[in-house]
Structure formats: C-alpha cells, structure tokens
Amino acid sequence: MASVTRPATEAWQRLAHGNDRFIAGLPEHPHQDAGRRAELAEGQRPVATLLGCSDSRVAAEVLFDQGLGDLFVIRNAGQVASPSALASIEYAVAVLGVPLVVVLAHDRCGAVQAAIDAEQPSAPPLPPLIAAHIDHIRPAVRAAADPGSRAVGEAHLEATVASLLAQSELLAAAVADGSVDVVGANYRLAEGRVERRFAVGEGA
Structure with a gap:
C-alpha cells in the first residue's frame, strides 16, 4: 500500500522546491497571471502561513517562488509573536485550513541587533514603541550561547515558536491532533537559502 504524504509535509516540500529554484536563478513565478487573480477573487486556500521579518530583503513569496494565494504571510520586525501575529496565524489555521506554519528568521536581522545593543548598559534609550517591540527579543540575548547575532537569532x-504554541491553545491543539506542523527556519541573505532548523508536529 502506497504511503500518503501528509499535507504539511507536502506544503514544506513545495516551499523547499521553490526556494531551490530561487537559489538557482530559475524562478517560475507561478500563479501571478490574470487567470490566477480571477480565480482567487471569491476566496483563498493558501498552502501555508508564514510569520517572518519585515526586512525588505526577506519577501516570502519571492524567496519561495510562490504567487497569489499561495502563502498567508504575517510580517513584523524580528518575527515577534505579537497578539496580532497570533490572531492572524489562528485565522489561517482555523478558517483557511493551512496545514503548515513557518516561522522564518534571517541572518543580520536589524531587530535582533537592536535587542543585542539594548542589553548594553550604555545603550541610548529607544523610542517607546520600538523598545516595547524589541523587549520580546531581549530574552534571547540572555539565553544565547554567545552574544553574536546568529546565536541570538537562533x-x-x-x-518564538515556543511562544506561539504556549499562547495559542488553538494552534497547540492543531499540532497535537496532527493537522498542523510548525517549522522554524532561517534565511541566509547572501546565499538565498532557507534552512529548516527544526519542526514541531507529526512530520517533525
């Protein structure tokens, strides 16, 4: 009897293949024509939701070579598990039925570096809203094996993944019943490669 590929596994494979095309400089730019636009006018069925950084160099649809309707993307500086990010992920899981949640970090992240800098005693104060946002990242500075941005980013x-599962009963239940996997990944700016670092779920 042939084995059946789980939707979350299939979704990750699709993203990984798209990233391979992006790295090779051979993107297909799928689902970006007028026909696809018309097809999606009445609804959407993305294959995955992605929480990523707002950094202009980390556009998920580009680096995964996807198109309209393929990804449900949430972005903020440093991919923080904010209330709005959590609510958006819950919407993607509960309403849109996505089988895969990807949390995408990247190297040389400005928000991560700001958190590192903020831990220094002589650091100048940040504007209040920025400081409150960066506070979500500062515990990682203390927890990292070394003070470099790569270790802190990891x-x-x-x-962030632990926080999503701890704060969202809906997401935790979906992972527990096997309907959703959560993947933690990191994007290398120079190489263009998305590295899968770990996963939580049946396909982990």
Whole structure:
C-alpha cells in the first residue's frame, strides 16, 4: 500500500522546491497571471502561513517562488509573536485550513541587533514603541550561547515558536491532533537559502 504524504509535509516540500529554484536563478513565478487573480477573487486556500521579518530583503513569496494565494504571510520586525501575529496565524489555521506554519528568521536581522545593543548598559534609550517591540527579543540575548547575532537569532527563533504554541491553545491543539506542523527556519541573505532548523508536529 502506497504511503500518503501528509499535507504539511507536502506544503514544506513545495516551499523547499521553490526556494531551490530561487537559489538557482530559475524562478517560475507561478500563479501571478490574470487567470490566477480571477480565480482567487471569491476566496483563498493558501498552502501555508508564514510569520517572518519585515526586512525588505526577506519577501516570502519571492524567496519561495510562490504567487497569489499561495502563502498567508504575517510580517513584523524580528518575527515577534505579537497578539496580532497570533490572531492572524489562528485565522489561517482555523478558517483557511493551512496545514503548515513557518516561522522564518534571517541572518543580520536589524531587530535582533537592536535587542543585542539594548542589553548594553550604555545603550541610548529607544523610542517607546520600538523598545516595547524589541523587549520580546531581549530574552534571547540572555539565553544565547554567545552574544553574536546568529546565536541570538537562533535562540529567538526557538523562543518564538515556543511562544506561539504556549499562547495559542488553538494552534497547540492543531499540532497535537496532527493537522498542523510548525517549522522554524532561517534565511541566509547572501546565499538565498532557507534552512529548516527544526519542526514541531507529526512530520517533525
């Protein structure tokens, strides 16, 4: 009897293949024509939802070579598990039925560096709203194996996924019943490669 590929696994494979095309400089730019636009006018069925950084160099549809209706993307500086990000992910899972949640960090992240800098005793004060946002990343500075941005970024990625599951009963239940996987990944700016770092769920 042939094995059946889980939707979350299939969704990740699709994104990984798209990233391979992007790295090779051979993107297909799928689902970006008038026909696709018309097809989506009455609704959407994305294959995954993605929480990523607002950094202008980390546009998910580009680096995964996807198009209209393929990804449900939430972005903020440093991919923080904010209330609005959590609510958006819950919408994607509960209403849109996505089988895969990807949390995408990246190297040389300005928000991560700001959190590192903010831990210094001589650091100048940040504007209040920026400081409040960066506060979500500062625990990773203390938890990281070393003070470099790569180690802090990895610690923050792990903490973000843990925070999503701890704060959202809906997402945690979906992972527990096997309907959703959560993948923590990191994007290398120079190489263009998305590295899958870890996963939570049946396909982990």
